Amino acid sequence: MKVQPKQILVALDYDSFNQAERICNLLNPDKFRIKVGKQLFSAEGPKILEKIHKLGFEIFLDLKIHDIPNTVYKSLLNIFNLKVWMTNIHLLGGQEMIQAAKQAQTESKSNSILVGVTILTSLNDEHLKKIGFQDGVKTIVSKLSSLAKEALLDGVVCSVEEVKNLKKTLGDNFLTVTPGIRIEAKKGDQNRVATIETALENKTDFIVLGREITHAKDSSKMINKIESYII
Ligand code: C5P
Numbered sequence: 519m520k521v522q523p524k525q526i527l528v529a530l531d532y533d534s535f536n537q538a539e540r541i542c543n544l545l546n547p548d549k550f551r552i553k554v555g556k557q558l559f560s561a562e563g564p565k566i567l568e569k570i571h572k573l574g575f576e577i578f579l580d581l582k583i584h585d586i587p588n589t590v591y592k593s594l595l596n597i598f599n600l601k602v603w604m605t606n607i608h609l610l611g612g613q614e615m616i617q618a619a620k621q622a623q624t625e626s627k628s629n630s631i632l633v634g635v636t637i638l639t640s641l642n643d644e645h646l647k648k649i650g651f652q653d654g655v656k657t658i659v660s661k662l663s664s665l666a667k668e669a670l671l672d673g674v675v676c677s678v679e680e681v682k683n684l685k686k687t688l689g690d691n692f693l694t695v696t697p698g699i700r701i702e703a704k705k706g707d708q709n710r711v712a713t714i715e716t717a718l719e720n721k722t723d724f725i726v727l728g729r730e731i732t733h734a735k736d737s738s739k740m741i742n743k744i745e746s747y748i749i
Contacts, residue, residue, distance in 0.1 A: 521747045527578050529553040529728030533561045544741050547574035555580040576603035582635050584608035587618035594622035609634035609662040616669040634666040635675040639698035642709045678712035681720040697726035
């Protein structure tokens with residue numbers, strides 16, 4: 519199993535910098551990137567990004583922005599000022615909202631990568647039926663990804679099982695970021711899960727790993743194990 523340096527994004531789903539720092543201190547910024555999501559960002563605010571940048575890490579700011587186009591545009595202008603390596607919107611906000619996000623990226627001349635969340639990996643066809651979607655996960659992920667590509671977004675967040683098809687239809691350069699990754703097959707609250715090995719076989723660009731590291735009995739041991747896969 520060959521993982522590229524910085525291909526794994528470690529999700530620091532904590533309530534404070536102190537807790538997050540414990541894991542940061544175990545990670546080498548030449549080998550891993552950090553994902554900051556709603557939990558840590560809502561507890562610590564934008565200053566958390568500065569602190570993690572100071573430790574030498576590149577950051578994926580995962581706020582899954584989803585609102586009316588004007589609000590998304592204005593929020594993304596603010597986010598691009600934070601100089602994160604990658605950030606995202608939620609594609610269910612629709613075509614105009616996606617275009618507004620892209621406009622913010624273009625106008626701010628940002629180098630940050632902008633990707634769109636398709637369907638959360640915690641959801642399956644049954645969940646979608648309950649909220650009134652006629653199509654299943656596969657079809658909706660394809661449709662949303664095409665909208666993202668049309669709007670010139672850099673890629674999408676999807677599950678490993680969708681990567682092959684998206685790369686085939688939208689091209690190898692269209693980035694895929696895949697959460698719901700486990701070292702060994704098990705699910706928890708994620709429904710569309712896969713192992714690192716399958717993620718690599720399917721040629722995903724970036725792998726999000728959260729609780730496998732943060733909730734491991736021995737996080738240090740787990741990080742060493744994952745590091746042994748990095749070439
Ligand atoms: O590995 P673990 O399941 O703990 O990682 C989940 C992380 O990935 C969380 O931070 C969650 O917000 C994020 N995520 C997700 N599904 C998506 C997008 C992001 O689980 N579609």
